Amino acid sequence: MxxxxxxxxxxxxxxxxxxxxxxxxxxxxxxxxxxxxxxxxxxxxxxxDKAGLLTAVAVEGFHLFAEHLGEALAATRDGQPLDQLPALARAYAEFAERHPGRFEVMFRPALIRPDDPDYQRAGDAAFAALREHIGLCQRQGWRPDVPTATLAAATWAFSHGIATLRMHGALARHHLDSSLDGVELLVTTMLGRSGQGPA
Missing domain, CATH: 1.10.10.60 (Homeodomain-like)
Incomplete structure (x- = not known):
């Protein structure tokens, strides 16, 4: 280069x-x-310095990340919001697989400048999109009693955990299908979904 x-x-x-x-x-x-x-x-x-450069990488990463998740939602827009969550988790893991370097620094505040305004805006925008989608799920009957921000954080943590375990090769130890299809299966199982409407 x-x-x-x-x-x-x-x-x-x-x-x-x-x-x-x-x-x-x-x-x-x-x-x-x-x-x-x-x-x-x-x-x-x-x-x-290095932290400044990695912060710029993380900012760009969050923009790409939000775009990638948006494309996953657009591809499944005919489904119910809750039924789209497995596809979102798949897209999350797929992004980590395609962009391991970016993924590593986006979620490691010790490596970057977490108080950088551009970084905060980019990260908050990605989370806001998830929170908005979780709100749609709640309005259709899924866990309406839980604060939307809390439910969005739980969904994010679950998806991030799967993506990280998969990226480091640890998921396969306890879940034989660590493919992207396997990621969707994990989330579908956790949600208790089998193609019906909101539980």
Whole structure:
């Protein structure tokens, strides 16, 4: 990879490639600069330090993440909102599989600047979309007595746990089908769904 045009964007993409290859703990600004053929001091002009660069990666990651989940909902828009939750969990795990580097830094505040306004806006927007969908499920009879934010957080935690266990190879130890279809099965089972209306 070599720099051609937008240096900031090139640095972010080089960082994503490095994350996929070596992980966040071993990423260095010097290596990122080397990957696009610029001076080792070049990243500091845009990001100051490693945390700044990883924050930019995380912000971009959340935008892609929200888009990916939105596409999953659009593809299943003919179904009931509750019946779409397994597809959302599948999309969550699929994003982690396709973008392991981005996924790693998006949810590790110690690696980034969690008080960065762009990061907070991007993360909050992704969660707001989930909360809105959970609200739709509740209005159709699913757990209407539970605060929407609490139910959305529980749904997020469940989906994130599956995606993370799967990404690290631990899911297969207790759930033989760790494919994306298997992810959907786990969520369908937890919801107690079999194609009927809201329970």
């Amino acid at each position: 070599h720099f051609d045009g937008d240096l900031r964007h090139a640095l972010i993409q080089a960082a994503v490639t490095a994350l996929d290859e070596v992980g966040a703990d071993h990423l260095s600004l010097r290596d990122v600069a080397r990957r696009i053929g610029v001076s080792h001091t070049a990243p500091a002009h845009h990001f100051t």
